[in-house]
Amino acid sequence: QKEVEQNSGPLSVPEGAIASLNCTYSDRGSQSFFWYRQYSGKSPELIMFIYSNGDKEDGRFTAQLNKASQYVSLLIRDSQPSDSATYLCAAISGGYNKLIFGAGTRLAVHP
Amino acid sequence: DVKVTQSSRYLVKRTGEKVFLECVQDMDHENMFWYRQDPGLGLRLIYFSYDVKMKEKGDIPEGYSVSREKKERFSLILESASTNQTSMYLCASSPPQTGDTEAFFGQGTRLTVV
Numbered sequence: 001q002k003e004v005e006q007n008s009g010p011l012s013v014p015e016g017a018i019a020s021l022n023c024t025y026s027d028r029g030s031q032s033f034f035w036y037r038q039y040s041g042k043s044p045e046l047i048m049f050i051y052s053n054g055d056k057e058d059g060r061f062t063a064q065l066n067k068a069s070q071y072v073s074l075l076i077r078d079s080q081p082s083d084s085a086t087y088l089c090a091a092i093s094g095g096y097n098k099l100i101f102g103a104g105t106r107l108a109v110h111p
Numbered sequence: 112d113v114k115v116t117q118s119s120r121y122l123v124k125r126t127g128e129k130v131f132l133e134c135v136q137d138m139d140h141e142n143m144f145w146y147r148q149d150p151g152l153g154l155r156l157i158y159f160s161y162d163v164k165m166k167e168k169g170d171i172p173e174g175y176s177v178s179r180e181k182k183e184r185f186s187l188i189l190e191s192a193s194t195n196q197t198s199m200y201l202c203a204s205s206p207p208q209t210g211d212t213e214a215f216f217g218q219g220t221r222l223t224v225v
Contacts, residue, residue: 043217044201046213097207099142099205101155103152
């Protein structure tokens with residue numbers, strides 16, 4: 001079982017819609033979770049982090065964490081074509097605090 | 112402005128060669144990571160280091176080794192390059208991992224082994 005799992009997509013949504021990206025993790029000891037965005041040919045860049053159960057909002061982005069279900073999600077409201085990218089879920093895992101990534105979900109926002 | 116610099120953007124090497132990928136960060140970060148990224152597989156952790164001369168295996172360390180003699184520099188070594196090591200290699204650095212730390216990535220090295 002992979003430590004961090006994501007649906008690879010592509011997830012296609014129309015402009016202005018809500019995009020919902022999901023992630024599950026296997027290490028119950030993981031405490032912190034991150035969403036990175038990666039444009040084609042570029043390096044990943046951090047969008048948000050979350051470590052408390054519940055929701056965390058930052059502009060059009062909302063991260064949700066449910067530790068009981070080992071589930072993390074990212075909602076993008078009012079999706080724009082510029083949001084089209086691969087979204088990587090990551091978790092800190094293990095005794096030395098490894099940063100482990102999922103395979104990423106490709107999001108396509110069409111006009 | 113934070114900076115993680117990888118020595119090469121593109122690299123072509125022959126099978127059996129010893130290959131060095133260099134990564135330098137200027138943020139005085141304790142943690143440094145080497146990942147490889149392949150289509151459909153995401154970023155897979157090869158090795159990471161949490162201090163000078165300290166290293167830990169990631170999920171796919173076979174065929175690789177690392178060196179961290181100075182805090183700012185983390186090198187990935189392919190002892191004998193093989194075609195299945197053709198990939199995009201990404202280096203990252205971060206402060207000690209806590210809930211709100213961000214990992215910063217280099218620009219990546221696309222390695223082709225022929």
